[in-house]
Amino acid sequence: xxxxxxxxxxxxxxxxxxxxxxxxxxxxxxxxxxxxxxxxxxxxxxxxxxxxxxxxxxxxxxxxxxxxxxxxxxxxxxxxxxxxxxxxxxxxxxxxxxxxxxxxxxxxxxxxxxxxxxxxxxxxxxxxxxxxxxxxxxxxxxxxxxxxxxxxxxxxxxxxxxxxxxxxxxxxxxxxxxxxxxxxxxxxxxxxxxxxxxxxxxxxxxxxxxxxxxxxxxxxxxxxxxxxxxxxxxxxxxxxxxxxxxxxxxxxxxxxxxxxxxxxxxxxxxxxxxxxxxxxxxxxxxxxxxxxxxxxxxxx
Amino acid sequence: xxxxxxxxxxxxxxxxxxxxxxxxxxxxxxxxxxxxxxxxxxxxxxxxxxxxxxxxxxxxxxxxxxxxxxxxxxxxxxxxxxxxxxxxxxxxxxxxxxxxxxxxxxxxxxxxxxxxxxxxxxxxxxxxxxxxxxxxxxxxxxxxxxxxxxxxxxxxxxxxxxxxxxxxxxxxxxxxxxxxxxxxxxxxxxxxxxxxxxxxxxxxxxxxxxxxxxxxxxxxxxxxxxxxxxxxxxxxxxxxxxxxxxxxxxxxx
Numbered sequence: 001x002x003x004x005x006x007x008x009x010x011x012x013x014x015x016x017x018x019x020x021x022x023x024x025x026x027x028x029x030x031x032x033x034x035x036x037x038x039x040x041x042x043x044x045x046x047x048x049x050x051x052x053x054x055x056x057x058x059x060x061x062x063x064x065x066x067x068x069x070x071x072x073x074x075x076x077x078x079x080x081x082x083x084x085x086x087x088x089x090x091x092x093x094x095x096x097x098x099x100x101x102x103x104x105x106x107x108x109x110x111x112x113x114x115x116x117x118x119x120x121x122x123x124x125x126x127x128x129x130x131x132x133x134x135x136x137x138x139x140x141x142x143x144x145x146x147x148x149x150x151x152x153x154x155x156x157x158x159x160x161x162x163x164x165x166x167x168x169x170x171x172x173x174x175x176x177x178x179x180x181x182x183x184x185x186x187x188x189x190x191x192x193x194x195x196x197x198x199x200x201x202x203x204x205x206x207x208x209x210x211x212x213x214x215x216x217x218x219x220x221x222x223x224x225x226x227x228x229x230x231x232x233x234x235x236x237x238x239x240x241x242x243x244x245x246x247x248x249x250x251x252x253x254x255x256x257x258x259x260x261x262x263x264x265x266x267x268x269x270x271x272x273x274x275x276x277x278x279x280x281x282x283x284x285x286x287x288x289x290x291x292x293x294x295x296x297x298x299x300x
Numbered sequence: 301x302x303x304x305x306x307x308x309x310x311x312x313x314x315x316x317x318x319x320x321x322x323x324x325x326x327x328x329x330x331x332x333x334x335x336x337x338x339x340x341x342x343x344x345x346x347x348x349x350x351x352x353x354x355x356x357x358x359x360x361x362x363x364x365x366x367x368x369x370x371x372x373x374x375x376x377x378x379x380x381x382x383x384x385x386x387x388x389x390x391x392x393x394x395x396x397x398x399x400x401x402x403x404x405x406x407x408x409x410x411x412x413x414x415x416x417x418x419x420x421x422x423x424x425x426x427x428x429x430x431x432x433x434x435x436x437x438x439x440x441x442x443x444x445x446x447x448x449x450x451x452x453x454x455x456x457x458x459x460x461x462x463x464x465x466x467x468x469x470x471x472x473x474x475x476x477x478x479x480x481x482x483x484x485x486x487x488x489x490x491x492x493x494x495x496x497x498x499x500x501x502x503x504x505x506x507x508x509x510x511x512x513x514x515x516x517x518x519x520x521x522x523x524x525x526x527x528x529x530x531x532x533x534x535x536x537x538x539x540x541x542x543x544x545x546x547x548x549x550x551x552x553x
Binding site for chain 2: 168171186
């Protein structure tokens with residue numbers, strides 16, 4: 001029975017970590033799908049979300065409302081980023097877009113350091129979130145943050161599924177991702193769709209940032225960097241540009257990382273990140289379209 | 301050398317302006333001039349064919365009308381007011397729907413979702429529902445396949461979907477680019493029969509088509525383009541004299 005408990009516990013960890021990767025990867029894929037832009041500054045919307053929640057908590061806003069503020073702040077950050085940085089270079093070569101996104105990352109991260117300082121700040125949780133449930137004499141532990149992460153991920157992904165299949169804006173975003181010219185021809189306002197894509201993607205990053213900070217207990221301006229790289233790997237593995245692929249890749253990567261630490265010898269587990277990035281290289285070499293291969297035409 | 305002339309573009313100034321009037325339209329792709337001062341007009345209720353060899357500038361003309369390419373000079377007027385500097389979405393809103401070459405249906409969306417996006421420019425929900433029902437009756441195969449993704453349809457079915465999607469905008473002017481391209485010959489006849497039906501219902505069309513006889517069957521008038529210029533124009537029946545059209549296509553030898 002002990003081993004079964006261990007497996008279940010690792011499963012919980014995997015789903016929790018995978019949820020965070022999925023939330024970040026989905027946003028990367030939404031923006032890439034419509035603009036063919038790999039937005040490295042996407043991770044910085046996690047910082048925007050987390051710090052907004054932190055500031056609202058310090059101001060006495062109840063935590064659940066604070067999460068909402070983090071999500072909205074992320075969305076607003078994404079819209080501003082699109083307007084200020086990406087719209088002026090719309091239609092420029094891919095390299096220009098890539099360099100622009102790196103520049104935006106550096107500016108945002110240094111701005112974060114300037115405003116908040118580079119040292120990690122304590123991320124206070126309300127008492128009801130600082131609890132955990134133990135089963136089987138402590139062999140199984142659910143923290144309420146795990147539960148909240150999974151619950152909010154499921155709810156927000158259900159919302160995403162509804163949005164991209166039932167609303168004209170969501171359908172339009174998928175249409176524009178597939179064929180921008182035809183989207184123009186049916187009378188879709190592509191500018192508005194692109195803004196909506198950034199808002200949606202960054203809202204998910206904001207949510208991921210809050211949950212990430214809640215799990216880590218601290219926030220700092222560079223917090224988005226590692227999750228962004230991981231989400232990038234997840235999106236590639238799943239199939240870049242596809243929402244389903246991002247979710248699949250996110251959970252797959254979360255499971256893989258937990259498995260590396262849980263099941264491989266202790267001498268290997270420190271190499272978790274190199275293994276993950278080696279996997280990225282393998283995919284880029286042999287299956288650049290990812291497991292789900294969204295579209296056969298090159299997407300990368 | 302035969303004299304081939306485009307009939308001068310004249311219009312009775314006292315009458316209402318034509319639905320579409322293009323004057324001296326010039327379009328360049330980089331250093332290449334694709335259109336060199338094209339003038340043409342389409343009256344309300346007319347079907348006008350735009351003929352010519354590959355690269356003559358037919359598709360470019362349609363793309364300029366839809367706002368997908370920015371003309372260098374000239375003017376495009378819809379009912380007398382210029383639409384040339386408007387963004388594509390506004391042009392659709394003004395009543396111009398474009399059924400593009402190669403169909404360009406949204407392959408990962410269902411037939412029903414494609415039709416819904418065709419009406420993206422409209423706000424009259426009840427009118428949209430009504431039009432959808434009408435179009436599904438006009439194209440019964442689309443009703444059968446309404447929940448399939450468009451990528452799974454055959455070429456002919458996709459062409460019908462592209463046409464229906466354009467009509468969902470309830471356009472006052474329908475731009476049709478090569479509706480017979482990549483469609484099985486039997487289905488081409490079906491599609492032109494449907495276009496004939498639409499014509500009788502009063503839909504105004506500007507049609508680009510490689511198949512001369514099909515195009516001249518349905519059109520009231522036609523323009524022949526060659527290397528970005530109108531070389532010949534006139535009433536469709538008069539253009540059935542193949543030699544003149546061939547000369548306009550290929551240039552006089």
